[in-house]
Amino acid sequence: MKNLFKKFLDKIKKEKGLVIIEATIVFPVMFFVLFFIIYIGNAYFQIAQVDDCVSRAAIKGAQCIANPQQYETVDEGMIPLKVNNAEPYRYIIGELPGGSINEIERKIENDLIKEINESTLSFFIKMNPKVTGSTDKIAEFNNYFLYSTFKVGVQYEVRFPIRFFGAAEPTILRLQSHAEVAVSDTPEFVRNVDMVADMLYDTDLGNNIANTFTKVNNFIKTFAGEGSDDSRTGGTDVGDSDNNKNEEKNTDTAKDESEKEQSGIDLADGGISDVSGIIPGGLAGGDIPDTQDNNPVVDEKPENIDTKNDPKDKISQEDRAKLDKWKYKPDDEVYLEHKAIFDDKSYYNQETGAIIYPGTNGDPNTNGFKDGKSDPDVLKKGNVYTRYGDNDDAQYFSAEDVPYEQRALPPGADKKPLVIITVLKDIPCSSGEIAQWFGQPGGGKQYYTDVEIKDSDGNLVEANLKNLEKYSYIEVKIIK
Known part of the structure; x- marks a missing residue:
């Protein structure tokens, strides 16, 4: 016995106190950390449980609001015979005390509180979550007219069964869950709208x-000319996805502009952009004609319109039938003035009215440049350039001294706003001679900004008229 005790003392001496340190410090700390991890894991498990209860309560509440029979159906597995009221006016009176929606809110609240407080899935005694705070607004229906939601939010606590670091009371986690x-x-939405x-x-x-609306529509048709579309110069607009990209990259200003709407009235879309520019007789934009019973009264045939020489009467029935099929019909006067161009299948698709630009359908004049030849160039700071048409995605410009006929524009482009730009920063571009097209000789010089510029955040954007002005590369003046 003495020998065993002696061996034990010798062993302790050899360890030089390590056993004592481990027994008094390391082991307790390790046990404390281990238990802390276990308790925290259990707390997270309780949090997940409560979140699940709240989510299911919100879903059930939304179902019961949409279908008043849902609550009893879920509980009994079938539609009970006692349910004989579909509550058709629940969204009007249901939120009043005693109403169906108010009752659903109370039922969901009671079910949720009971489910959380009676939860028994905790690994440790007394760590079950308990609902705290007010229970009046745990479940709430929100009606925003166009849509509605069912919201569930609960405050609860999870209490640790032991005290940490000598605390007077056990640690309590105060939490909340929301869905x-x-x-x-x-x-119900369809019924409300109806x-x-x-x-x-x-x-x-x-x-x-x-x-x-009827009288305004008649007013528009009277001055715009029924059956015509003054907002287009022909060709495809943004809505024509097959030809839009090619149209955007063609001769000088009209290649972009003819794809866009002029200021005026677009009968295809039913919108009004600048009525003052088309009203005859000196009415300024914003003036309102004589009214009767607070409704505009408009003569169907104002005296200042010459109906005897209506240009429609000069268009043959055959041409009228063709134009009626075009997506964007030209103004009758413009069509008659440039009939040879509009009837030329080299420039216009005779079935749809889509513009055919140079450089498309195998034409060698790529991007509107003669024989497709262009050179790198720069729009110099301080120089002034012009174009016809103020559409946002315009990328073609010419020097201000280039005559109209040398720009080879589609018919009617001269009636569009003249855009004058002053360059504030050097802008890389391509330049070259304009190809002959649309019955015009061309021969002028055009600049094509087919590059990207940096916006205010440093991102690259297309160098079109809108972006160049927005990010201070150019200053724009428009003459209509």
Whole structure:
């Protein structure tokens, strides 16, 4: 026995106190850390449990709002016979005390509180989550007219069963969980919209609105010319995806401009951009004609319109039938003035009216340059250039002294705004001689900004008219 005790003492002496240190410091710390990790893991498990309960409660609440029979159906597995009311007016009176929506909110609240407080899936005693704070607004229905949601939010706590670091009370985690789900009640939305429409149609207000729109439409047709589209010079616009890119890269200003709407009236879209520019008789933009019963009154044939020499009467029935098929019909006067160009299949698709630019369909005049020849160039700071048409994506410019006929523009381009730009920063571009096209000799020099520039954030954007002005590469003046 003495020998064993002696051996034990000798062993301790050899360890030089390491055993004592491990027994008094290392082991307790390790046990503390291990238990702390276990408790924290259990706390996270409780948090996940509560989040799951809240999410399911929000989903169930949204379902019950959309379908008043849903609550009983879920509980009983079938539609009970006692359910005989679909609550058609629940969105109007349901949120009042005792209403169906108010009752659903209370049921969801009670179910959620019970499920959380009675949870028994914790690994440790007394670590089950407990709901704290007010329970009045745990479940809430939000109606935003166009859409609605069901929101569930709860405050709760998870209490640790032991005290850490000699604390007087056990550690308590005070937490909250939140979920919001859209109430998808499509039939109710359709009913609401239909009800509003019926109210408008069956009241004087609805009749006045319809009457006003009818008279405004007649007013537009009177001065714009029914069946024509003054907002286009022909060709494809942004909506024609097959030809849009090619149209954007063709001769001088018209290649871009003819793809865009002029200021005026676009009957295809039903919009008004500048009525003052088309009203005869000196009416300024914004002036309102004489009214009766608060509705515009417009003569269908104003005295200052010469109906005897209407240009439509000069267009043959065959040409009229062709133009009616075009997506963007030219103004009748422009068509008659340039009939040979519009009827030439080299310049216009005779079926759709789409413009055919140089450099397309095998033509060698790429990008509107004669024989496709262009050289690198720069729009110099301080120089002045011009173009016809103020569309945002314009990339073709010419010197201000280049005559109109040398720009080879589509018919009617001379009626568009003249854009004068002053260059504020050097802009890389391509330049070359303009190809002969649209019955025009061409021969002028054009500049094509087919490059990218930096915006205010340093990102690269297309060097078109809008971006060049927006990021202070040019100063723009428009003469209409």
